[in-house]
Amino acid sequence: MKKLKKYLILLLLLSGACVDPYEVEVEGGEQLLTVEATLTSEPGRQRVRLTRSDRYGSVFEGLIRPVRGATVIVRDDLGEVAFLEEDDEERGSYFTKSDFATQVGRSYTLQIQTVDGKIYSSLPERVSAVPEINSVQLETVRIPVEGxxxxxxxxxxxxxxxxxxxxxxxxxxxxxxxxxxxxxxxxxxxxxxxxxxxxxxxxxxxxxxxxxxxxxxxxxxxxxxxxxxxxxxxxxxxxxxxxxxxxxxxxxxxxxxxxxxxSPEAFRFLRLVKQQTEISGSVFDPPPANIRSNMINLEDPDEVVLGYFIAGAExxxxxxxxxxxxxxxxxxxxxxxxxxxxxxxxxxxxxxxxx
Structure with a gap:
């Protein structure tokens, strides 16, 4: 009986050693287009930054990838178009000419076409006047750090x-x-x-x-x-x-x-971002919100796009x-x-x- 037990244990060990590893194929997460753009009335070489980040489940989760080779334009409500050029060193960043500036009363739309043929457009952003800053006061802030x-x-x-x-x-x-x-x-x-x-x-x-x-x-x-x-x-x-x-x-x-x-729409977007970034982590916090961008895939409006296109005066x-x-x-x-x-x-x- 003891010999039989020994043979059974030996067979179990041998069979375990010969098991082929099971390969699990995990589908990569969807890459989300992120748009960072604030264009203002201050003349200068202004930037639109395009990146892609992966959703949960991708082996590259958290990796920010620049979007290269896109066609990026800004169009106003009078039909005038400004073409942006991609920077050779700062990948994924597209710049206007050095004299570009928004104008109060005009509305602006950002349009993007990626190398894979997808076309994105923002909703129009109207530029309102902005008052001067009368003065700036300073206040020293101290923040205790536990430990x-x-x-x-x-x-x-x-x-x-x-x-x-x-x-x-x-x-x-x-x-x-x-x-x-x-x-x-x-x-x-x-x-x-x-x-x-x-x-x-x-x-x-x-x-x-x-x-x-x-x-x-x-x-x-x-x-x-x-x-x-x-x-x-x-x-x-x-x-x-x-x-x-x-x-x-x-x-x-x-x-x-x-x-x-x-714009009021940009304010609402930024207010939601502010609320999310200031969550303290208690049970009384509101659940994370799906903060909707003003950028839309014209062929697939249900696609999630991150970020926001802002046009304003400065x-x-x-x-x-x-x-x-x-x-x-x-x-x-x-x-x-x-x-x-x-x-x-x-x-x-x-x-x-x-x-």
Missing amino acids: EENDRSGIQLIAELSDPAEENNFYLWRNGPSVYVLETRPDLFTPRPSDSNPSRDPQPKDCCITCYRSEIVGNQGVFIANDDNFNGLTTRIPAGFIEDDGLRFVNTYRVDLRQISI TVRRIYISTADLDFTQPKTIIPDDCREVEGAQVDPPADWNP
Whole structure:
């Protein structure tokens, strides 16, 4: 009986070793077209960015793929057409000519044809006038971090504007290009260990301590408003946030605050995006919403398209922020190298630098 049990166990082991692996074929998730486009009345080379992301179930889930080779045009309600050209280096980004600008009172439509023949069109976006930014106030914000000794911090930008009384207005704020004085420590430079310097002794560099670094910093949030509560009045509204990373506010920081008029439909879209990004994760949160884009596949209206095409008017307010303007700053980040080695940095200030 014992021998029989041994034979049975041996047969089970042998049969298990000979089983071929079962290959599971998982169908890739559907690729979703994502459109990022905000065209305004500020003349310049303005961008439409096209990407595709995969739905849940794809082995490439979360991967962002640029959409190349598309035909992209912007058409206004008078029939004038602007063709956008794809950038050779920034894949999936299509740019207008340098003098392109929207006009107040005009409506604009974005049209896209991909290399596989699919044609997409936005709903028309009408451009409304936008008032000037009267002034920008600064407020230091500290954010406690659980388990960390130091708080996160940054600068809240608060825009003052005089809202027109003639119509219902909708606003979007974004941070434009920024430049700041970057300070580093080339005297602390230590190269990697090598045969010529096995002990990692410092080898100070002669230059340079101070540079001017250019960057574009996102608002780290969606800053929008409508004038239901301040129609025809002068008001102050949070319009941006810049995080203190230990480098930006050591000396002087310059930022262009962009105030953009948007359509009621664009406002509703951005409000839903804002609600989704600010969900705290509690049981009382609303369920995620299917945020509908204003882009439509003309042959398959049921196709899900992400993002939104915005056309508006824009006004810009340039501000300089010095260390003395802040109530709290992060400990200074030490970069032990020539400041010119930092991406986006140069020794000479911009020609329009005027703090």
